[in-house]
Amino acid sequence: MARKLAQKQSRPSVAAKRGDRLTGGGKDSRGPSSGQGQARASNGSPDKQYGWHATFSTMACSAARYAGHPLAFLTAVLLVLIWALTGPLFAYSDTWQLVINTSTTIVTFLMVFLIQHTQNRDTLAVQLKLAELIMAATEAENRLATAEDLSEEELEELHKDFQRRAEEVDRLKQHRARLKHAN
DSSP, rough: OOHHHHHHHOOOOOOHHOOOOOSSSSOOOSEEEEEEESOOOOTTTOOHHHHHHHHHHHHHHHHHHHHHHHHHHOOOOOOOOHHHHHTTTTTTOOOHHHHHHHHHHHHHHHHHHHHHHHHHHHHHHOOOOOOOOHSSSTTGGGGGGGGSSSSSHHHHHHHHHHHHHHHHHHHHHHHHHHHHOOO
């Protein structure tokens, strides 16, 4: 998986082929040329932290694929049914209840991290795809390609700016429509 990621990062993007830069000058500090996401440390040896991250990522993706499969749901239902059917056998004891409570708590605790990892990965993939589209569009503002890195205040200002621009476009369209109907 790490090899595939490195191959994808080494391919030039549409924006790179055109010579565009996010900042208007210099290289994008988050791009492949910054060294981020590379599998080797500066001394040429595999980066230990990257190795652990890649291992976790591989396991998390596999677990997420399984957890989202209908067979996983059927397995969970079967386990709950077995637990419920064994209630009379254990006289609905506190230990019997503790088994399901502890099991579901552990699974839920672990799934939180699994879901967060998957969400982070999906969000980053969408951001990268949008950034590529923004940079490929000739009339788009390249500063929007990295909007996720802006502060909350900067995002609010940008939002207000776009609201104002959208209102101006609406007024212009209404004005053109009135002129068209008048003629």
